[in-house]
Amino acid sequence: MFKECGINVNIERKANFGSGRRISIGNNSGIGVNAFIAGPVKIGKNVMMGPDVIMIARNHQFSRTDIPMIFQGFGDEKPIRIDDDVWLEARVILLPGVKIGSGAIIGAGAVVAKDIPDWAIVIGNPAEVIKFRKKPTV
Numbered sequence: 006m007f008k009e010c011g012i013n014v015n016i017e018r019k020a021n022f023g024s025g026r027r028i029s030i031g032n033n034s035g036i037g038v039n040a041f042i043a044g045p046v047k048i049g050k051n052v053m054m055g056p057d058v059i060m061i062a063r064n065h066q067f068s069r070t071d072i073p074m075i076f077q078g079f080g081d082e083k084p085i086r087i088d089d090d091v092w093l094e095a096r097v098i099l100l101p102g103v104k105i106g107s108g109a110i111i112g113a114g115a116v117v118a119k120d121i122p123d124w125a126i127v128i129g130n131p132a133e134v135i136k137f138r139k140k141p142t143v
Contacts, residue, residue, distance in 0.1 A: 007026070008025075008028060008029045011033070016036045017035065017036060017038040018039075020036045020042075021042070022044070023042075028042060028048070030052075031052070034049065035053065037054035041061075042059075044060075046087070055096070055113065057096045061099070061101060063081065064079070064100075065079055083102030085102065086104045087099075087104075088104070092109075093105075094110070094111060094113040095114070098116045099117050108124040110126045125138075
């Protein structure tokens with residue numbers, strides 16, 4: 006069903022990920038209740054996902070003002086990457102092209118529009134780092 010699928014993967018009810026052909030998911034990871042994933046998306050190992058998480062790898066075009074946005078089509082896809090040992094709490098939204106670093110925690114309802122470093126704890130809209138679980142290495 007997926008492009009790549011590890012062992013001990015848990016897919017909760019009402020998760021929507023289309024055909025799954027553009028999603029990779031690692032060992033011991035899960036897709037939460039009512040998740041919506043529009044790939045390409047790579048989910049690492051040991052990733053926890055709360056309910057209602059949304060991942061969208063492309064947006065509508067809107068640069069032209071002479072025609073309605075509905076007729077402008079879509080922009081380029083920007084893959085989403087979630088590294089190992091990440092916790093996406095309930096109703097997190099990941100926007101096109103973001104990378105979530107290893108060991109990060111994304112707080113409930115956060116809207117992530119830029120990359121998140123390893124071990125970061127982030128909250129809010131837009132998501133902001135509030136502290137680190139472990140000092141990041143450079």
